[in-house]
Amino acid sequence: MSAQNMIAPGFSDPVFQSQAAFRALLDALSEPGTLRRVDGDITPPEGMEAATAIALLALADYETPVWLPQALRDGPAGQWLRFHCGVTLVAEPGQATFAVIDGTAAEPTLAAFNPGNDQFPDRSATVLVQGAALEGGAGVTLSGPGIPGTRDIAPNGLRAGIWAELEENAALYPLGVDLVLCHGDGMLGLPRSTRIEEAR
Amino acid sequence: MTMHQVPAEDTKPAYNYAYLDEQTKRMIRRALLKAVAVPGYQVPFGSREMPLARGWGTGGIQVTAAIIGPSDALKVIDQGADDTTNAVSIRKFFERTADARTTEATEEATIIQTRHRIPEAPLKSGQVIVYQVPMPEPLRKLEPREAETRKMHAWAEYGLMQVKLYENIARFGEVTTTYDYPVLVNGRYVTAPSPIPKFDNPKMHMSPALQLFGAGREKRIYAIPPHTSVKSLDFEDHPFRIQSWTEPCGLCGAGDSYLDEVVIDDRGARMFVCSDSHYCETRRAEGHRGAMLGDAALTGLVEETKP
Amino acid sequence: MYVAVKGGEAAILATHDLVAEARRGDPTVPEITVAQIREQQALACARVMNEGSLYDMDLAALALKQSQGDVIEGAFLMRAYRTTLPRFGSSEPVDTAAMAIRRRISATYKDLPGGQVLGPTYDYTHRLFDFALMDGESEATPRTAPAPLDAAMPRVPDILGAEGLMEPEVPPEGDPAPFDLTRGSITFPAGRDVRLQSMARGDEGFLLGLGYSVQRGYGHSHPFVGEVRVGEVCVEFVPEELGFAVDLGDVTLTECQMVNQFQGSKDVAPQFTRGYGLVFGHAERKAMSMSLVDRSLKCREFGEAAVYPAQQDEFVLYHADNVEAAGFVEHLKLPHYVDFQGELELIRRIHKEREERLARQNEDLPEAAE
Ligand SMILES: [Zn+2]
Numbered sequence: 001m002s003a004q005n006m007i008a009p010g011f012s013d014p015v016f017q018s019q020a021a022f023r024a025l026l027d028a029l030s031e032p033g034t035l036r037r038v039d040g041d042i043t044p045p046e047g048m049e050a051a052t053a054i055a056l057l058a059l060a061d062y063e064t065p066v067w068l069p070q071a072l073r074d075g076p077a078g079q080w081l082r083f084h085c086g087v088t089l090v091a092e093p094g095q096a097t098f099a100v101i102d103g104t105a106a107e108p109t110l111a112a113f114n115p116g117n118d119q120f121p122d123r124s125a126t127v128l129v130q131g132a133a134l135e136g137g138a139g140v141t142l143s144g145p146g147i148p149g150t151r152d153i154a155p156n157g158l159r160a161g162i163w164a165e166l167e168e169n170a171a172l173y174p175l176g177v178d179l180v181l182c183h184g185d186g187m188l189g190l191p192r193s194t195r196i197e198e199a200r
Numbered sequence: 201m202t203m204h205q206v207p208a209e210d211t212k213p214a215y216n217y218a219y220l221d222e223q224t225k226r227m228i229r230r231a232l233l234k235a236v237a238v239p240g241y242q243v244p245f246g247s248r249e250m251p252l253a254r255g256w257g258t259g260g261i262q263v264t265a266a267i268i269g270p271s272d273a274l275k276v277i278d279q280g281a282d283d284t285t286n287a288v289s290i291r292k293f294f295e296r297t298a299d300a301r302t303t304e305a306t307e308e309a310t311i312i313q314t315r316h317r318i319p320e321a322p323l324k325s326g327q328v329i330v331y332q333v334p335m336p337e338p339l340r341k342l343e344p345r346e347a348e349t350r351k352m353h354a355w356a357e358y359g360l361m362q363v364k365l366y367e368n369i370a371r372f373g374e375v376t377t378t379y380d381y382p383v384l385v386n387g388r389y390v391t392a393p394s395p396i397p398k399f400d401n402p403k404m405h406m407s408p409a410l411q412l413f414g415a416g417r418e419k420r421i422y423a424i425p426p427h428t429s430v431k432s433l434d435f436e437d438h439p440f441r442i443q444s445w446t447e448p449c450g451l452c453g454a455g456d457s458y459l460d461e462v463v464i465d466d467r468g469a470r471m472f473v474c475s476d477s478h479y480c481e482t483r484r485a486e487g488h489r490g491a492m493l494g495d496a497a498l499t500g501l502v503e504e505t506k507p
Numbered sequence: 508m509y510v511a512v513k514g515g516e517a518a519i520l521a522t523h524d525l526v527a528e529a530r531r532g533d534p535t536v537p538e539i540t541v542a543q544i545r546e547q548q549a550l551a552c553a554r555v556m557n558e559g560s561l562y563d564m565d566l567a568a569l570a571l572k573q574s575q576g577d578v579i580e581g582a583f584l585m586r587a588y589r590t591t592l593p594r595f596g597s598s599e600p601v602d603t604a605a606m607a608i609r610r611r612i613s614a615t616y617k618d619l620p621g622g623q624v625l626g627p628t629y630d631y632t633h634r635l636f637d638f639a640l641m642d643g644e645s646e647a648t649p650r651t652a653p654a655p656l657d658a659a660m661p662r663v664p665d666i667l668g669a670e671g672l673m674e675p676e677v678p679p680e681g682d683p684a685p686f687d688l689t690r691g692s693i694t695f696p697a698g699r700d701v702r703l704q705s706m707a708r709g710d711e712g713f714l715l716g717l718g719y720s721v722q723r724g725y726g727h728s729h730p731f732v733g734e735v736r737v738g739e740v741c742v743e744f745v746p747e748e749l750g751f752a753v754d755l756g757d758v759t760l761t762e763c764q765m766v767n768q769f770q771g772s773k774d775v776a777p778q779f780t781r782g783y784g785l786v787f788g789h790a791e792r793k794a795m796s797m798s799l800v801d802r803s804l805k806c807r808e809f810g811e812a813a814v815y816p817a818q819q820d821e822f823v824l825y826h827a828d829n830v831e832a833a834g835f836v837e838h839l840k841l842p843h844y845v846d847f848q849g850e851l852e853l854i855r856r857i858h859k860e861r862e863e864r865l866a867r868q869n870e871d872l873p874e875a876a877e
Contacts, residue, residue, distance in 0.1 A: 118354035
C-alpha cells in the first residue's frame with residue numbers, strides 16, 4: 001500500500017482525458033510539425049514531461065512494452081508507468097512499442113528501435129523524444145504527407161545528430177520509427193513519412 | 201404510451217462511453233497512429249464483434265468510437281444521404297452510446313462517417329472523414345490469398361493491377377471500374393478508396409481533412425493524412441476520368457454533383473437527383489430550383505414547407 | 508421551400524415492433540419460456556453457444572427465443588454480448604480424460620476399458636415421426652443402467668499413444684498462451700491454436716461440408732473415429748492471489764479424436780496422425796467435422812501439398828465464421844444505388860458509343876461498295 005500511496009495519480013477522468021490526448025497525438029502525427037497542446041491536468045513523475053506522461057497514459061498498456069532511460073526506469077517514472085498502465089518495462093530498445101528518450105543523450109540512436117518489417121511496417125516503435133523546447137532552436141524544413149508544401153520547425157535541446165538520424169529513418173520508408181517530440185504540455189509529431197531538410 | 205422506448209436510464213452504465221472498452225480503444229488508437237504514419241498501408245487490428253452486423257459498418261463504427269469525444273459533432277451518411285436507414289441506425293447508435301451531438305450539416309461536422317460517398321461540399325482542415333470499408337484489399341480481386349497480397353504490398357509489386365486495368369481497356373476501350381477505383385497513396389501503396397464512385401476520387405487528393413478507413417470484418421484500418429497525394433491509377437493514353445451526366449439535378453439544378461437515378465413511374469420515366477442530400481437541400485434553401493421539383497412533390501420525394 | 512421527405516427513423520422503429528409481433532406469433536398460444544428452450548432445445552442451445560463462443564445455456568436459450576430460433580442471429584447476440592464482458596483470466600486446461608461420461612464410442616476397438624457407452628443418441632432412431640409429441644404426450648421414462656459406468660474411461664488416442672503409435676500432442680516451444688482471434692488479428696500461416704479456435708466457433712454447416720469434401724477425396728484423409736465422448740468436465744481457475752486452482756463449475760463438452768493414416772520417414776517410425784475437435788454441449792456432428800478439418804489443415808506440418816479448400820488455412824479460417832459471413836452476404840441488402848448508378852452510366856455510355864460507331868460504319872458502307 002505504501003508504495004502505491006507514493007505513486008502520483010494518473011488521469012482523473014480516464015475516458016475523456018485519454019480521448020483528448022489521443023486526438024492531440026492523431027493531429028500531431030497526421031499534420032507533422034504542427035504544435036499540439038494536451039491538457040491533462042496531471043503532475044508527471046520526475047523526469048517525464050507532461051506531454052510524455054499523458055501520451056503514455058493514453059496509449060500504453062499490458063500489450064505494449066515500453067523502454068525508458070535507465071534513470072527513469074529505476075525511478076518513480078518506471079513505477080508510475082507500471083502502476084497506471086500495467087506495462088512491461090524492457091531493457092532492450094528493440095523490444096519496445098513505445099520508448100521515451102532524452103533528446104540530448106547520445107544513446108540510444110533511433111536505429112536501435114524496431115522499424116517494423118516490410119510486410120508489417122506498423123509493428124514499429126513510437127519514440128517520445130523529450131527536448132528542452134519545441135521552439136527557438138535551429139530550423140529544419142519538413143515536407144511530406146500532412147504538410148501542404150513545406151513546414152518549418154525549430155525544436156531546441158536535441159542532440160546534434162538527430163536530423164541525420166531522422167533522414168536515415170525516413171529513407172527506410174515505409175519502415176521506420178515514428179517520433180513525437182514532447183515538452184511541457186506541447187507535442188510535435190515527426191512520423192517516418194516526413195522528409196527533413198536541415199538549413200544550410 | 202409510446203411504442204418506441206429506449207432502454208431505461210439505469211441500463212446505460214453497463215456499457216462504456218462509445219460502447220468500446222478503454223483497452224479496445226487504445227488498441228484501435230495505436231493502429232490509427234501507425235496508419236497515419238504510413239498512408240495507405242492497411243494496419244491489422246483486433247476488430248471487435250459489434251452489436252451491428254459485419255459488413256454494415258462495424259469498421260467505421262469502431263474507428264468513430266475510438267476517436268469521438270464530447271466536443272465532436274457527428275454526421276453519418278450512407279449513399280450521400282443522412283436519412284438512409286443504415287445511416288440513421290448508426291447515428292442512433294452513437295447518440296445512445298456516446299451522447300453524440302449529431303448534425304446533417306457537412307460544414308458543422310467534426311467527424312463524418314460515410315458509406316459510399318464523399319460529401320460535395322469541400323471538406324475543411326480539422327474535419328475527419330471515416331469511411332466504412334467492406335473490402336480493404338485493392339488487390340483481392342486479382343489475388344484471393346492474403347499471404348500473397350501482403351507480399352505484393354511489401355515489395356510494391358503492382359504490375360498485376362496495371363495488367364488488369366489494361367486488359368479492361370483492351371476489351372472495352374476504357375477502364376470499366378466505376379467505384380472503389382484503386383488509388384496510389386503518397387506514391388507508395390495501392391489503396392482501396394472504399395466503394396465510393398470514382399467521381400469522388402479527386403476529392404481525396406490533397407484533401408485538408410484527415411481520412412480514416414475502417415474494415416471491421418476484414419480487421420484492417422488505414423488512413424490518408426491531410427495534404428497527401430492520392431492518385432487514381434491510369435495510363436498516359438487513357439487518363440483517369442470521372443462520371444458525368446447530361447442533365448442537372450431535378451430538385452436543385454446542380455450540375456456539379458453526383459446524381460442518383462429515381463424511377464418515377466412504371467413507364468420508365470426517371471429523374472436525377474443529388475445523392476448528397478444535404479448539398480441538395482442547402483442549394484434549394486438558397487433558392488435554386490430544379491426542373492422536376494414539382495413532380496418530386498407529387499411523388500412524395502419532397503414536400504413543401506410553409507415559410 | 509421543398510424539403511426531402513424523411514422517414515428512415517420511424518421506419519426503423521416500426522420494424523422493431525413488427526419483429527416483436529412476429530416473434531410472439533398467435534397470442535392465444537402460450538408464450539415459450541427461456542427455461543423451456545434451455546431444457547427442451549438443448550442441441551440448438553449448444554449450437555448457439557458454440558458459434559456464439561460463450562458457454563451460457565440460459566443466454567443461449569434467450570438468444571434463440573429473441574431470434575425466433577434463427578441460430579446465426581442467436582450466435583450474433585451471444586457474441587455482441589460476449590465482447591463486452593470483462594476478462595478475468597484464462598482457466599486451466601480442462602481434462603477430458605476425467606470427463607463424467609454420458610456417451611463414449613470408439614470405432615477402432617470392439618471393446619476397451621470403460622466400454623462403449625451409447626448414451627442419448629439419434630443414431631439408431633428410425634426417422635419416423637413420433638406423432639404423440641404433436642399433442643404434448645411425450646413421456647420420458649428415466650432409465651437406470653444395470654451397473655454403474657467404469658470410473659476409468661481412458662481416451663482411445665492415449666491408448667495408442669502409450670504404444671507409441673499415435674502422433675503425440677506437445678505444446679509449442681515455451682508453451683505460450685494460445686492466441687485469441689477475438690482480440691487480435693490473425694496472420695498466415697495460422698498456428699494450430701488459431702485454427703482450432705476458429706473452427707470451434709465456426710459454422711457447423713460449413714465445417715460439415717468441408718469435412719465431407721475431405722472424405723470424398725478433396726484432401727487425403729482416411730480417418731477412423733478413435734473416439735467421441737460427451738459429458739461433463741470441471742473448469743478450474745487459478746486466481747493470482749490464491750495460487751491454487753478453484754473449481755468454477757462443470758461444462759458439457761463433446762470431444763472427437765480422429766485417427767488418421769500414419770506418417771513416418773526413414774528416421775521416424777510411422778505413427779497415426781490426429782484430428783481433434785472439441786465443442787460446447789452435445790454437438791457430435793460439429794466435433795467430428797472439426798476433427799476432420801483439423802487433420803487436413805495439418806498438411807503443412809506433415810509436408811503434404813495444400814491443394815484443396817479444406818487444407819488451406821486462409822480459406823477455412825476466413826470463411827468459417829458465420830456471423831461475419833452472414834453480415835457480409837446480407838449487407839448486399841443495403842442501398843448500393845450510388846455504385847449502381849456508376850455502372851448504369853458506364854453501360855449506357857458504352858451502348859451509345861457502340862451505336863454511334865455502328866451508325867458510322869453503316870454510313871461508310873455504300874461508299875465502300877462504290
Ligand atoms: Zn440537387
